[in-house]
Amino acid sequence: MNAKDAKDRVPPGQTLTEKWPVLHAGTVPRIDLDTWDFRIFGLVEEEKVLTWDEFNALPGYRSKSDIHCVTTWSRLDNTWDGVSFRDVMNVAKVKPEAKFVVIHAEEDWTTNLPLTDLLMDDVLFAHSHDGEPLTPNHGWPLRLVVPHLYFWKSAKWVRGIEFVADDVPGFWEERGYHLYADPWLEQRYRDDPEWEDGVKNTDEYYEQVARRIRLHEKKKAQEGKPE
Numbered sequence: 242m243n244a245k246d247a248k249d250r251v252p253p254g255q256t257l258t259e260k261w262p263v264l265h266a267g268t269v270p271r272i273d274l275d276t277w278d279f280r281i282f283g284l285v286e287e288e289k290v291l292t293w294d295e296f297n298a299l300p301g302y303r304s305k306s307d308i309h310c311v312t313t314w315s316r317l318d319n320t321w322d323g324v325s326f327r328d329v330m331n332v333a334k335v336k337p338e339a340k341f342v343v344i345h346a347e348e349d350w351t352t353n354l355p356l357t358d359l360l361m362d363d364v365l366f367a368h369s370h371d372g373e374p375l376t377p378n379h380g381w382p383l384r385l386v387v388p389h390l391y392f393w394k395s396a397k398w399v400r401g402i403e404f405v406a407d408d409v410p411g412f413w414e415e416r417g418y419h420l421y422a423d424p425w426l427e428q429r430y431r432d433d434p435e436w437e438d439g440v441k442n443t444d445e446y447y448e449q450v451a452r453r454i455r456l457h458e459k460k461k462a463q464e465g466k467p468e
Contacts, residue, residue: 247317250307250315250317251307251309251315251317252309252315252424252425252427253425253427254313254427255309255313255314255315255424256313256314256315257314257315257316257317258314258315258316259316260316261316261370261379262310262312262314263378263379269377269378270347270348270377270398272347272377272381272382272398274293274382275293277292277293277382277400278290278291278292278293278400279291279292279293279296279329279383279399279400279401280345280400280401280402281329281330281332281333281401281402281404282401282402282403282404283339283343283402283403283404283405284335284336284338284339284404284405284406285333285334285335285336285339285404286333286334286335286336287333287334288333289332289333291332293382296324296329296366296383297324297368299324299328299329299332300324300325300328301322301323301324302322302323302324302325302328302365303320303321303322304320304321304325304362304363304364304365304367304386304388305318305319305320305321305363306319306321306363306386306388307319307388308386308388308392308395309391309392309424310391310392310393311391311392311393311418311422311424311429319370319371319388320370320371320372321365321367321369321370321386322367322368322369322370322372323365323366323367323368323369323383323386324365324366325364325365325366326359326360326364326365326366326385327360329366329402330359330360330402335404336404338406339356339404339405339406340355340356340405340406340407341353341354341355341356341404341405341406341407341408341409342354342355342356342359342402342403342404342405343402343403343405343409343411344385344396344399344401344402344403344411345399345400345401345402345403346396346397346398346399346400347397347398347400348398350396350397350398350411350412351396351409351411351412352393352394352396352411352412352413352414353408353409353410353411353414353420354387354390354394355408355421356404358387358389358390359387361387361389363386363388363389364385364386364387364388365385365386366383366384366385366386366399367380367383367384367385367386368381368382368383379397380396380397380398380399381398382398383398383399384396384397384398384399385399389423389424390421390422390423390424391419391422391423391424391428391429393413393418393422394422408420417430417431418430418431419431
């Protein structure tokens with residue numbers, strides 16, 4: 242990759258790294274796969290709970306993407322293996338009024354996302370990175386990967402998804418981080434200019450989000466076309 246190609250893939254304020262820094266609040270949880278489960282609940286016709294074996298019996302999925310951390314590092318060309326969000330969602334019948342999702346992880350950690358974001362092609366629950374199982378520090382046995390948002394939205398040690406009608410701030414969002422977290426707009430914190438001067442947690446705000454998602458998908462589709 243030449244320098245220009247790399248620059249075009251790195252959002253403002255970010256610095257490239259070939260390493261994968263370890264960042265999280267609290268301790269690394271100890272997990273027993275014999276008792277591990279994954280809960281799908283909220284606005285669904287019937288709550289579902291999957292064991293580790295049942296979760297991994299879902300269709301396998303591979304995605305390649307760049308990641309961007311709010312602490313200003315970016316890492317390009319990450320390969321992830323796991324299960325797509327869409328296939329996990331299809332385990333339960335989701336009610337039409339569900340517009341947002343709260344991701345639940347170990348030790349009561351949460352983060353919030355619009356459902357439309359999670360339905361994008363490169364979003365998955367990953368158990369492996371670059372051909373190797375995730376380490377505990379990076380979210381083993383399972384982490385969410387949402388490449389087009391700052392990486393705190395890609396929760397480690399995931400244990401469930403809750404479908405909700407209205408946006409509910411998660412752990413970091415309650416502590417001042419941006420509700421949406423678009424790295425190309427540097428949506429790091431709620432006191433940034435875009436947050437202070439713009440609309441907040443309203444239909445208009447999420448219409449703007451949806452437009453950015455459509456532009457993102459259109460750009461990815463164009464990049465994938467042969468010359």
